[in-house]
């Protein structure tokens with residue numbers, strides 16, 4: 582196997598490489614990453630010298646560079662993580678999402694097709710996607726693989742578009758594709774613009790915890806290590822042309838997540854839970870905020886015998902501890918760009934966002 586990973590310096594890609602590069606010594610890995618704001622080579626420090634690992638800085642929006650590097654590496658498997666993923670950023674900068682998620686995926690599909698020619702024996706193009714392509718749910722119901730697409734944000738619309746292209750490249754050109762649509766991930770190395778790392782760092786630093794609206798929105802939380810194992814399983818054992826939903830079986834309201842996180846922070850820092858909870862502030866809601874996402878993961882469980890192994894409260898506690906202990910990594914991502922986003926989205930320090 583020769584596995585080409587895109588977006589390996591991002592959150593899920595880095596967790597995937599950190600897990601499988603040391604585990605599969607006879608497999609060669611190539612990581613292509615544009616190193617935009619959310620990509621951090623420090624996330625891969627433990628494998629950067631491994632003999633079965635190489636890194637190339639490539640932006641998939643550059644079709645020539647993408648085609649060249651794919652052809653040089655001659656992958657048997659492509660795992661496509663690279664994407665812009667933050668809904669709030671997509672509302673402010675939608676064009677970045679179209680370029681990265683739609684044009685980037687198109688260029689990668691074309692590069693795979695050119696490199697593989699018609700010889701698809703033993704090849705897999707695995708596209709990593711999200712449950713947000715299905716839109717939002719009310720109080721009840723679950724997303725299944727056959728739920729019609731109804732994306733609501735520029736982010737989810739761009740991911741839905743990429744899913745459609747991946748599917749069409751199989752239907753039209755016979756490219757051996759597989760797609761996974763997963764629920765909200767959390768764990769080490771997630772950029773602190775997303776709910777759990779942002780709240781963890783703010784709670785640890787004694788800063789406000791900005792809950793959108795009333796905190797009643799619901800997400801299904803999946804530990805990133807479980808997600809990586811699901812991807813590997815689908816890539817190696819799943820059926821070509823199929824889509825698999827991957828979920829954590831852990832639906833929580835945002836306020837429940839923040840309360841659980843406050844308990845972990847209190848435990849780690851020897852404060853009272855009430856003291857940490859007093860940092861919670863309710864801020865104006867996100868425009869078009871999807872109410873609820875929830876996954877029916879029975880297909881992957883039945884067909885491939887996969888289910889999440891981590892419980893939410895344990896995984897969350899481990900994650901908060903990780904952000905508490907990995908201060909070098911945390912400092913490295915708090916670049917000027919991070920601060921600019923935080924100031925523009927939540928207001929300048931000392932200025933109320935209510």
Ligand code: TYD
Nearest residue numbers: 668765774775776777791792793798800835
């Ligand atoms: P997020 O981590 O951005 O993931 P997504 O929007 O893709 O689900 O947000 C998760 C939930 O947390 C979502 O309902 C929005 C909410 N949220 C807050 O309440 N406050 C915040 O500061 C952030 C970033 C998110």
